[in-house]
């Protein structure tokens with residue numbers, strides 16, 4: 001296969017982890033005989049510095065012409081002035097919206113050796129295998145926002161949260177379809193005791209599940225309780241579907257089940273079959289940010305990005321064997337103990353970002369990595 005991938009390294013540790021993602025992609029190409037044409041473009045803070053905008057037209061054009069996009073992270077202290085008119089995060093939100101990527105899949109799977117290193121008790125983590133489906137192009141992130149002055153001469157600010165029934169239906173359909181192929185349990189997370197958008201979310205979800213997914217068990221959970229249950233009994237979750245902001249927050253929390261922010265990948269997808277391959281053009285990125293506290297040190301965990309490459313192979317290129325080869329290679333690398341400091345046990349040797357990427361790539365190039373894990 002010949003595929004065109006746009007790489008958007010971005011800021012902070014973004015370029016460090018995307019370099020390892022590309023190394024792994026090249027290893028997959030070598031091992032399986034594919035050519036991946038990788039084009040790099042600017043997004044976020046580095047794009048602001050170079051062009052004055054966080055999402056240059058050139059970047060968007062390249063992404064639209066690609067089979068898939070691999071993104072690192074955007075943002076950092078250099079651009080953190082809250083009063084700045086242009087912000088790195090606008091690039092990320094802009095590309096998600098412009099490409100119509102409303103479904104953000106954030107799987108949480110645990111390697112056994114990470115259970116030992118986790119701050120949580122091991123018996124709480126056995127059997128954890130969940131998937132958060134986060135609505136990505138609506139809600140409070142994209143509502144009207146602005147500033148005003150108050151009667152007493154002070155300031156006010158507002159962020160409107162809007163959801164339409166069509167937006168809720170399409171994301172719940174994605175999540176329920178995924179649940180149907182897993183353990184057939186869907187948890188819809190909202191704040192229906194307070195928010196009108198959540199009450200609509202709950203009604204639409206109930207109606208749709210009854211009509212189209214009677215074989216999938218549906219439960220509704222308030223977001224505050226969900227935050228607690230994710231720690232108390234994470235193995236009880238199969239697929240979670242939720243709105244944009246709740247999904248953002250819950251997945252940072254869920255990353256600690258897997259031991260680190262550096263472990264969780266994501267796939268952002270739009271309407272199915274929009275690329276002529278019967279698969280989906282998508283954007284793939286780790287869930288973490290630019291990690292300014294460790295940027296430039298060569299110690300960032302690249303596995304979230306490498307696992308995002310696996311999702312890219314699966315969802316945008318339809319290469320299931322290749323996706324599994326990447327996931328298997330990641331597991332083998334963890335078993336070998338080639339791990340960055342964020343998931344190392346006290347006293348254990350920490351590998352660099354590059355050493356981890358090279359180890360995963362080496363496993364892919366070996367025949368054994370193709371077998372089931």
Ligand SMILES: NC(=O)c1ccc[n+]([C@@H]2O[C@H](COP(=O)([O-])OP(=O)(O)OC[C@H]3O[C@@H](n4cnc5c(N)ncnc54)[C@H](O)[C@@H]3O)[C@@H](O)[C@H]2O)c1
Nearest residue numbers: 073074075076261262287288289290291293294300301342
């Ligand atoms: N998708 C994105 O581009 C994205 C996501 C989240 C935050 N951000 C931006 O990143 C900047 C920093 O945000 P933050 O510090 O709140 O969140 P962050 O995710 O960058 O970092 C949170 C903590 O996790 C650690 N961490 C993150 N990724 C890691 C990795 N791969 N390996 C090891 N440790 C890792 C960091 O060192 C830090 O201690 C902000 O400007 C924020 O807006 C961008």
Ligand SMILES: CC(C)[C@H](C(=O)O)[C@@H](O)C(=O)O
Nearest residue numbers: 075089092093248287288289
């Ligand atoms: C950087 C920010 C806009 C982004 C989000 O909130 O979606 C990030 O936190 C994420 O999880 O991808």
Ligand SMILES: [Mg+2]
Nearest residue numbers: 248249252287
């Ligand atoms: Mg986030």
